[in-house]
Amino acid sequence: MEKVVSAPQVSSGDSKSTGNVLLQVVDLKKHFPITSGLLRRTVGHVRAVDGVSFTVQEKETLGIVGESGCGKSTVARMVMRLVEPTSGRIIFDGQDITRLRGRELRRIRSNLQMIFQDPYSSLNPRMAVQSIIAEPLVVNTQMTGKQVVERVCELLETVGLHADDRLRYPHEFSGGQRQRIGIARALALNPKLIVADEAVSALDVSIQAQILNLMADLRNEFNLSYIFISHNLAVVRHISDRVGVMYLGNLVELTSKRELYTNPLHPYTVALLSAAPEPKRRGRRERIILQGDVPSPSNPPAGCPFHTRCPRVMDECRIQRPEMREVRPGHFVACHLHA
Amino acid sequence: MEPLLAIEDLRTYFINKDVQVRAVDGIDLTVYPRQIVCIVGESGCGKSMTSLSIMRLVPKPRGQIVSGKIKFAGKDLVQLTEQQMSDIRGNEISMIFQEPMTALNPVLRVGEQITEVLIRHRKIGKREAMKRAVEMLRVVGVPRADEIVSEYPHQLSGGMRQRVMIAMAMVCDPKLLIADEPTTALDVTVQAQVLELMKRMRDDFGTAIILITHDLGVVAEMADHVVVMYAGQVVESVGADELFAHPLHPYTKGLMASIPSLDDEAEKLYSIPGTVPDAREFPVGCRFADRCPLVQTSCRERPPELREIRPGHLVRCGLV
Numbered sequence: 001m002e003k004v005v006s007a008p009q010v011s012s013g014d015s016k017s018t019g020n021v022l023l024q025v026v027d028l029k030k031h032f033p034i035t036s037g038l039l040r041r042t043v044g045h046v047r048a049v050d051g052v053s054f055t056v057q058e059k060e061t062l063g064i065v066g067e068s069g070c071g072k073s074t075v076a077r078m079v080m081r082l083v084e085p086t087s088g089r090i091i092f093d094g095q096d097i098t099r100l101r102g103r104e105l106r107r108i109r110s111n112l113q114m115i116f117q118d119p120y121s122s123l124n125p126r127m128a129v130q131s132i133i134a135e136p137l138v139v140n141t142q143m144t145g146k147q148v149v150e151r152v153c154e155l156l157e158t159v160g161l162h163a164d165d166r167l168r169y170p171h172e173f174s175g176g177q178r179q180r181i182g183i184a185r186a187l188a189l190n191p192k193l194i195v196a197d198e199a200v201s202a203l204d205v206s207i208q209a210q211i212l213n214l215m216a217d218l219r220n221e222f223n224l225s226y227i228f229i230s231h232n233l234a235v236v237r238h239i240s241d242r243v244g245v246m247y248l249g250n251l252v253e254l255t256s257k258r259e260l261y262t263n264p265l266h267p268y269t270v271a272l273l274s275a276a277p278e279p280k281r282r283g284r285r286e287r288i289i290l291q292g293d294v295p296s297p298s299n300p301p302a303g304c305p306f307h308t309r310c311p312r313v314m315d316e317c318r319i320q321r322p323e324m325r326e327v328r329p330g331h332f333v334a335c336h337l338h339a
Numbered sequence: 340m341e342p343l344l345a346i347e348d349l350r351t352y353f354i355n356k357d358v359q360v361r362a363v364d365g366i367d368l369t370v371y372p373r374q375i376v377c378i379v380g381e382s383g384c385g386k387s388m389t390s391l392s393i394m395r396l397v398p399k400p401r402g403q404i405v406s407g408k409i410k411f412a413g414k415d416l417v418q419l420t421e422q423q424m425s426d427i428r429g430n431e432i433s434m435i436f437q438e439p440m441t442a443l444n445p446v447l448r449v450g451e452q453i454t455e456v457l458i459r460h461r462k463i464g465k466r467e468a469m470k471r472a473v474e475m476l477r478v479v480g481v482p483r484a485d486e487i488v489s490e491y492p493h494q495l496s497g498g499m500r501q502r503v504m505i506a507m508a509m510v511c512d513p514k515l516l517i518a519d520e521p522t523t524a525l526d527v528t529v530q531a532q533v534l535e536l537m538k539r540m541r542d543d544f545g546t547a548i549i550l551i552t553h554d555l556g557v558v559a560e561m562a563d564h565v566v567v568m569y570a571g572q573v574v575e576s577v578g579a580d581e582l583f584a585h586p587l588h589p590y591t592k593g594l595m596a597s598i599p600s601l602d603d604e605a606e607k608l609y610s611i612p613g614t615v616p617d618a619r620e621f622p623v624g625c626r627f628a629d630r631c632p633l634v635q636t637s638c639r640e641r642p643p644e645l646r647e648i649r650p651g652h653l654v655r656c657g658l659v
Binding site: 067068174176204205206207208209210212213216231233234235237238261271272273275276277278279280282287289290291293294 | 558583
């Protein structure tokens with residue numbers, strides 16, 4: 001039997017959530033095998049996600065930040081059941097969906113949708129916008145053709161496009177408009193949870209602001225929960241209620257956004273916040289510049305995954321991997337400094 | 340002080356049959372020695388085409404420098420022959436790009452790529468060149484430099500590749516370094532390392548830098564002087580402290596207000612409505628008019644000039 005670590009249950013002060021847990025992720029792991037030779041023998045594993053637990057409540061936005069390769073996208077894909085977890089459990093709306101297949105999985109998927117990073121590759125260039133947005137409706141509902149068209153028009157207007165746009169093709173739209181189409185598709189089945197993986201990273205600043213505002217409006221209008229994944233700390237802060245910080249396959253800190261940005265505890269979070277260039281901080285910043293690169297997840301360091309770059313490393317950190325602990329109410333951190 | 344680079348009324352167009360795309364449409368830009376000038380703007384504003392025009396690397400045959408002067412160290416780069424220009428590239432002016440993996444040759448070892456520049460411009464032997472390459476890699480903070488020279492780009496991390504690019508760009512001690520979105524593909528912590536390194540290059544070697552970016556955070560970090568571009572034109576040009584303290588053009592203000600901040604909690608972000616106008620048919624008047632919150636009828640009638648509103652603060656807006 002695998003050990004089940006209970007996920008941090010938090011109700012943060014500034015969350016708009018109702019306190020009902022919508023999604024619970026328990027000790028989720030994904031180890032991708034590294035194969036070699038003619039027989040594709042497994043010679044090692046990339047520990048993309050190495051034991052991540054969190055919850056998302058109804059109407060809550062959980063932000064996940066981290067640098068490339070930290071496993072944030074793999075977490076998103078596992079929650080969506082696009083990638084099979086190696087171990088751990090995903091409980092959505094009271095049901096364990098970790099091993100669901102076929103029709104049952106499809107039924108869950110209508111409550112669980114995703115918005116992708118690249119609005120150029122996530123829309124089929126050969127399909128008119130109408131077919132793109134209608135696809136989930138045709139697959140999952142019994143709607144008549146006329147109802148489908150009505151719903152598509154309604155969705156387009158919800159995301160700030162025109163009903164007439166349904167007959168056009170993706171290449172006729174700008175990046176921001178395409179992202180709106182992707183959002184309309186995600187909304188088609190009235191999902192409860194939307195996973196947005198770097199949904200605004202490919203957009204220009206002025207367009208990024210439009211999409212962030214749209215996502216915030218939709219959340220309020222349709223009582224959505226989001227898992228909002230990004231490498232951009234300021235964007236995550238803007239949209240999230242709580243924020244988790246990932247490093248090398250591990251969640252290292254998780255707390256309400258106000259707490260995280262004003263009182264970060266993990267040295268990685270502190271460094272990340274100080275390294276982010278910020279217009280309003282011109283001329284008055286003290287920076288912590290981390291040395292070196294993120295270690296390879298195929299050969300992660302023993303002990304704390306961050307110890308190789310940590311400015312405050314202690315002997316203990318090299319041997320013992322720190323557990324996630326609640327060091328203040330609602331503030332979880334995996335660091336020996338805060339044991 | 341004499342400017343190192345002075346661009347006057349540069350126009351770079353893409354011409355295809357009867358369609359004319361005005362990518363760079365009459366820009367002026369001055370860079371002094373040791374200065375870091377940031378060109379900031381969104382995709383399609385012409386910032387990258389400006390840098391490619393300086394390097395004379397505008398994609399041919401459709402892209403053409405239609406008019407204007409690029410004065411660099413007493414020469415007009417626009418008038419130089421291809422041969423004369425290639426003596427300057429990598430030697431007096433060098434460039435680093437956004438994606439170091441595509442800018443580096445994947446089948447050449449790191450050392451060969453750096454020595455190539457030295458052998459071409461400095462006429463020195465291979466062994467001497469290799470020694471200089473290793474030295475330069477150490478300067479830019481590449482660990483195990485003597486081993487890295489015999490590795491291939493794919494064996495390096497993104498941050499290391501960008502360091503190799505910088506080593507290659509700096510090895511002939513250029514007067515001007517053009518960096519086109521050098522940290523956009525890098526993670527925040529690595530970006531901080533690379534920006535720090537570029538500043539050190541300026542401080543230690545006196546290299547002037549043109550840094551092209553869409554990120555006002557990077558601008559705040561690096562710039563002495565800032566040029567804001569919109570739809571092929573300069574809309575604001577001013578010292579960096581002044582820009583962040585008193586931005587004047589509505590576009591610059593909008594851009595600043597659109598960025599979510601690490602420090603405050605606005606519920607709603609300001610967003611500039613609409614999108615950039617089509618570079619094939621710019622409006623007659625102000626190009627920002629359709630998105631400007633302060634627009635007036637006069638804005639649409641004739642194009643605003645870039646005027647000096649305060650000493651050293653140039654703005655292209657009829658309302659300021």
